[in-house]
Every structure is written in C-alpha cells, then in structure tokens.
Amino acid sequence: MDPLFSYLRYRAPVLLSLGVFGAMFAFVYFLYDLPWGPAGYAALVGGTVLLLLALRDFSAYRRRCRALADELASLDAGAPVLPAPAHELEERYAALVQALADQRAALAFQADRRAAEMQRYYTLWAHQIKTPLAAMRLLIPSAGPACCGPLEEQLFAVERYVELVLQYQRLENISGDLDFVRCSLDDLARQAVRQYAPAFIRKGLSVRVEGLEQEVLTDEKWAVFVIGQLLSNAVKYTQKGGVTLTLAPGSQATLMIRDTGVGIRPEDLPRLGERGFTGENGRRDKLASGLGLFLCREVLAKLGHGFAIESRPGEGTTVRVDFARTVLEIE
Structure with a gap:
C-alpha cells in the first residue's frame, strides 16, 4: 500500500475533525457576515503550521512502518525488536507481541524436545531390534525346508522396514553424512x-x-x-x-x-x-x-x-x- 495513502487512512479521524472544525468556523463567519480577511490570514498561518507538523508526523510514521517491515522480513524464533512505543496503545501492542513471541518460543522448545526424544527412541529401537532379527535368521534353518522360504521372505521385509526407519531418522542430518x-x-x-x-x-x-x-x-x-x-x-x-x-x-x-x-x-x-x-x-x-x-x-x-x-x-x-x-x- 502507498505510504501516503496509508498515512491518510491512519490519520483520517484527525483530518475529518479539522475539516469539520474549519467548516463550522466558515459557517459562523457566513451567518454573521464577518470580514474574511483576518480569517483567511489565520487559516493560512494555521494551515502552514499544520502542514509542517503533518510532514513531520508522516516522516515518523513512514520510519516506523519501514522498521516494522524490516523486522518482519528478518523475523526469527526470538522476540521481534519493535520501535519504541509512542503512546500507551502501542505499549499494549508491544506487550501483546512480546507475550505471543514468548508463547511461540515455549511451544517451539517443547516441540523440539519431543522430536529429539522421539528420534532417540526410534534410533535406539531400530538398533535394538537388530539383535532379535539376527537371532531369527540363525533359527530359520531349524524350522524345516517347508517354512524357510516364507520365513526368510517376511524377515527380509522386516529388515527393510527397520532400515527405512533408520534412514528416515538420519535424513534430518544427512548433510554431515555425505561423502561424494x-x-x-x-x-x-x-x-x-x-x-x-x-x-x-x-x-x-x-x-x-x-x-x-x-x-x-x-x-x-x-x-x-x-x-x-x-x-x-x-x-x-x-x-x-x-x-x-x-x-x-x-x-x-x-x-x-x-x-x-x-x-x-x-x-x-x-x-x-x-x-x-x-x-x-x-x-x-x-x-x-x-x-x-x-x-x-x-x-x-x-x-x-x-x-x-x-x-x-x-x-x-x-x-x-x-x-x-x-x-x-x-x-
């Protein structure tokens, strides 16, 4: 959105109030048929002062918008660094953002901890299951010729699934395991x-x-x-x-x-x-x-x-x- 248009929308209540205030003065001057010279001069001086103040306010508004946009573009897991609040409303918004950032950090920490625990569990399971699988392979010949084929087929399938689990766990850190x-x-x-x-x-x-x-x-x-x-x-x-x-x-x-x-x-x-x-x-x-x-x-x-x-x-x-x-x- 264009910064000037955004600023005008932001300050619309103030601009509208000034417009209504000026219209009321003009209406009173019209009813009493007062001379417009002093009023026009006062309006020119007051308008110039208001314009300078508005330009200063617009410049500050645009700087704050840019600071927020830059912070949003570089947002990480930590709390965002917001511009200093200009009034109580912005202080409350900043407090709300900080509370949400703290909540997100806590949720991310819990999720990372659960993921790490799950990875350790499945890695341990995948290694421990190899022992009974190896024992089963040694025992298959004693089952007799009629059973050896089907048992070996099913054991082979289980071994492949165990390998899938191991490789899936390694996938997150595969970059450190590559050797071209x-x-x-x-x-x-x-x-x-x-x-x-x-x-x-x-x-x-x-x-x-x-x-x-x-x-x-x-x-x-x-x-x-x-x-x-x-x-x-x-x-x-x-x-x-x-x-x-x-x-x-x-x-x-x-x-x-x-x-x-x-x-x-x-x-x-x-x-x-x-x-x-x-x-x-x-x-x-x-x-x-x-x-x-x-x-x-x-x-x-x-x-x-x-x-x-x-x-x-x-x-x-x-x-x-x-x-x-x-x-x-x-x-």
Missing part, C-alpha cells in the same frame, strides 16, 4: 540388486543390469539405498517379467529402472514421493507405508540428483535417476 566420490553406475546397481536378489528369486522375476559402465559423482551409500528402494517397489508390484537397469537413451549419467509391473494411475503420478502417499496400488495391498519414495525424493534432492517417474496402468513403470545434476541442497 566417483562411483561406477554398474557397481551401484549391482550392490542394490544383490540386496534384493532373494526377493527376485522367490517371485521368479528376472533382473538385467546392462550398459552402466559410466562413472558418476555421488554418495555411494545413499545412492545404493535409493536404488534399493526403487527395486523394492518394482519387485513388490511386479508379478511376472522382471526389472531392467540401464542408461536412459541419449544420456550418459541417467539410470533408468524399468519394470513390467502393474503400473501407476496417471492421477497418482504427481503425488508420488509425498510423505505417506501410497496411491491406488498401496491402498489395494494395504501394506505400503508411503515412506520409501518420499525418502528417495528427499535424499536425491539433497544429493543434487534428478528424479522422474513414468508409468501407465498395466504397462509397467520407468524411473529415471539423473546423476548428472550438480546443484546440491546445502543446510
């Missing part, structure tokens, strides 16, 4: 494939890794994690056929993961990667958490890599991870 080195795309892909080889074998799916001799600059651990999550989704929603990992046509650093699964509805594609969004496929099997693709998107954004999904129902899904991007998300 030149890695072979073929090696990254094969590491992820080896992790999910039992799942491919159990479902009778094929997996091909070809044409990935190029090297890319990335963080090896997080890149393998992302590729593994994409393979996990591919295996979960593919009943026959298989998965192919290769370079995207016309690219030297874009990994393309293509499956022959059930595909994804067009209306679900824009929301893939949102926290907790599972889509029609996830709602159908009631097992999806909506966390895997969310983590993939967040990790790739922090690594500076591109991410795109193409799919049609019944025709499979193609995921492209562009390792050529160099824009990093720095915290």
Whole structure:
C-alpha cells in the first residue's frame, strides 16, 4: 500500500475533525457576515503550521512502518525488536507481541524436545531390534525346508522396514553424512540388486543390469539405498517379467529402472514421493507405508540428483535417476 495513502487512512479521524472544525468556523463567519480577511490570514498561518507538523508526523510514521517491515522480513524464533512505543496503545501492542513471541518460543522448545526424544527412541529401537532379527535368521534353518522360504521372505521385509526407519531418522542430518566420490553406475546397481536378489528369486522375476559402465559423482551409500528402494517397489508390484537397469537413451549419467509391473494411475503420478502417499496400488495391498519414495525424493534432492517417474496402468513403470545434476541442497 502507498505510504501516503496509508498515512491518510491512519490519520483520517484527525483530518475529518479539522475539516469539520474549519467548516463550522466558515459557517459562523457566513451567518454573521464577518470580514474574511483576518480569517483567511489565520487559516493560512494555521494551515502552514499544520502542514509542517503533518510532514513531520508522516516522516515518523513512514520510519516506523519501514522498521516494522524490516523486522518482519528478518523475523526469527526470538522476540521481534519493535520501535519504541509512542503512546500507551502501542505499549499494549508491544506487550501483546512480546507475550505471543514468548508463547511461540515455549511451544517451539517443547516441540523440539519431543522430536529429539522421539528420534532417540526410534534410533535406539531400530538398533535394538537388530539383535532379535539376527537371532531369527540363525533359527530359520531349524524350522524345516517347508517354512524357510516364507520365513526368510517376511524377515527380509522386516529388515527393510527397520532400515527405512533408520534412514528416515538420519535424513534430518544427512548433510554431515555425505561423502561424494566417483562411483561406477554398474557397481551401484549391482550392490542394490544383490540386496534384493532373494526377493527376485522367490517371485521368479528376472533382473538385467546392462550398459552402466559410466562413472558418476555421488554418495555411494545413499545412492545404493535409493536404488534399493526403487527395486523394492518394482519387485513388490511386479508379478511376472522382471526389472531392467540401464542408461536412459541419449544420456550418459541417467539410470533408468524399468519394470513390467502393474503400473501407476496417471492421477497418482504427481503425488508420488509425498510423505505417506501410497496411491491406488498401496491402498489395494494395504501394506505400503508411503515412506520409501518420499525418502528417495528427499535424499536425491539433497544429493543434487534428478528424479522422474513414468508409468501407465498395466504397462509397467520407468524411473529415471539423473546423476548428472550438480546443484546440491546445502543446510
């Protein structure tokens, strides 16, 4: 809003009062048929004085507005630094703002404390659960050949969910955990494939890794994690056929993961990667958490890599991870 117009609105009651006061004097002079000379001179002198005072008041008003705008632009978690109050009303407003700032700081402190406690709890849980899981893996062979396969499949799923929890907890401080080195795309892909080889074998799916001799600059651990999550989704929603990992046509650093699964509805594609969004496929099997693709998107954004999904129902899904991007998300 224009400062002058804003000031006129702010001082409208005073200006209106002056106008009414002047009109009353003029009306009285008119009724008594008094000479206008002295009144006009007095009005000129008084108007000049009022104009100078108004200019001074407008200058102070504009300075205060600018100070408040600057404070709003640089507002942080602390209490705002307001201009010195000019009267009691502004003092009360300043006290109200201070009380709200104190309340917000207290709420933020409580929220941070709860978040830290929850993170410590889940991190501890994720590490402690590994011990019984390792014991279960040792005991599976004693269950007999008929039970080994199903038990191993379910144990593998539990281990992957535990890994998701751990990576989710690390996501907040991922910047301190990054180690960018030149890695072979073929090696990254094969590491992820080896992790999910039992799942491919159990479902009778094929997996091909070809044409990935190029090297890319990335963080090896997080890149393998992302590729593994994409393979996990591919295996979960593919009943026959298989998965192919290769370079995207016309690219030297874009990994393309293509499956022959059930595909994804067009209306679900824009929301893939949102926290907790599972889509029609996830709602159908009631097992999806909506966390895997969310983590993939967040990790790739922090690594500076591109991410795109193409799919049609019944025709499979193609995921492209562009390792050529160099824009990093720095915290």
